[in-house]
Amino acid sequence: MNGVLRELVARGGGVVTRTAVQQVVPRWVLQRASGTGDLVRVLPGVFVAAHLLADRPQRVPALNRLDPVVARRAVCAWARGRAAFSHLTALDLWGLRRQADGEPLHLSTPIDSGLRGRPGARVHRRRGLTVEPPQVVVRQGQPVTRVEQTLVDSWPMLSPTEQRAPIIEAVNARLTTPERLASALRGASKLPDRAALRTLLTRLDEGCRSPLEIWGHEHVFTGPGMPAFQRQVRIIIGGRSMYLDLLAEREQVNIELDGATTHGDPRQREIDLRRDALLATVGILVVRFAHRRLMHEPDTVRRETLTILATRQPTAARRG
Template identity: 35%
Template sequence: MGLAQPRLAAQAEQVSDLDRQAAVQLGVVSRAQALAAGMTADALRWLLRTGRWQRVHAGVYATFTGPLQFEARVWAAILRAGTGAVACHRTAAYLDGLCDDPGPVIHVTVPAGRYVEAGIDGVRVHLSRRLALTRHPVKTPPRTRVEATVLDLVDAAPNPGEAEGWVTAACQRRLTTPRRLALALRQRKRIRRRSMVEAMLSDVADGAQSALELHHLRRVERAHGLPAGCRQRRVEGRRVTWVDVDYSEYQVRVELDGRVGHTGEGRFRDRRRDNRATVDGHVTLRYGHADVFGDPCGVATEQARVLSARGWTGTIRTCRPGCPAAIQDRPGSLA
């Protein structure tokens, strides 16, 4: 028995192919990889028993002691999920710099039809029939392409605002472009909030005469019986500005922000415009895609209350059975 221990230690130290593989995988290897490299089951058990290696998941080991960094944990999840698995959703987003918090769970996707044992600790497994198209060809740890990651997150978002935020963040951080996202969206048959995302991406390309403004006209203003606003009104001053929707009789303006990734000088220009309007006695309401597409009745209710406070004597109407649009404390109260 005394001779067996040195033999096991010598064998464990001689597997150079496995060393190279572990270096790529940040020190994490699978049982199958270790055995394929020539390590015996006895040598593997000895490494674990003596604490030289540590078990991360069933059949997946870290070849070092101490805590695992995040990317090593991702590798461990991918190896546990099996052949073809890649990081996805928020995990892939964090790896690519799309978000600053990876969240408490590691997300991996495997090809549809693959069986993966349920209950991998700290890991959520997704299935995809398009993984061959959405997998990034070279990045490590393996992950989905940025465009696929964004659309996965949009599909899983609990509300329109969060969905809009993923698209905006991807463009603001210059990880992709609206054109590339639009192409990926066209190739994807099923996704929640498709119309909202299509509008966001087309608005970037087409400018002010946007799908967002059209949706506001139809689903907010006309559907709820609000007064007709003047669209794309040119306002003269020290600098010429354009107002998306102007209710001039009531000194109310609506700005529809359809520009994905709108930061920097454009943001300050909007603020200066809104401030000048306030000085001149106007009030400005500002909405994005998540508001107009996600809650058009809520937008209509808010606009109606502001318009009523400034002299509109009309009555908002419901756009459908169950529409929550209503004005409280009429007339003229915002309470």
């Protein structure tokens, strides 16, 4: 390969455009590198070093044979500022779900941008989109749709078992709030399975912060006899800050929902015991329910909770 062209490709991290090449060397230099197989055209006007393509069947689009970082770099060179990564690709860049091998790279673009989808790259035209803040931000050095729009756009593309996790993680990581997500949802009136997403946002707004807490809210800890639990209550004792899953304030009972991954972990068990003992010093009783019991014995857990709460009510209230 021509030395100047080789340096240009290296500076681009393995990616080079026809426009950039023709500014420094004659057109035939690029033609020769492409003809000898040193460079491979992956998008109109965009080439990558051949050694970066994985050894996969030729029917697999060239973009899908590249490392995701290189593939996104190639797409940015092709889009030339006319689009931002969106949907499942933006979800990956936000760190909320790794995009699976073989999935196309998703971009959103204004309706008049002139960009059209290509093998390995799916273009979504959006009326009113401007490829600049606040609609588009930079993540990992690349333009992406804001997190609320990304999560709403991705919702119907994920399987039912995958849909909740990115949204819950985004809220827990304080990348967004249920209120901002609800605002984005209002702008997507035709979104498939919209009601399920609205319900999830309601649960998050009520304080649920995990799939297990949502299950407990919907099947165990609401209904006749149950108090209006406060969720994710922050409490400070002896300079230590902690969050309580559910707190019945009048009864001073803290219900903790232990996930499946905490079962049998002695270190986590020791942390929990110290935490429970600290709460006991201020009169708060901690009751823990394991993932297995919540999922398979919801009626029993509910009865036990009501019994415990009854024993913690003030004497006058019990007599009344």
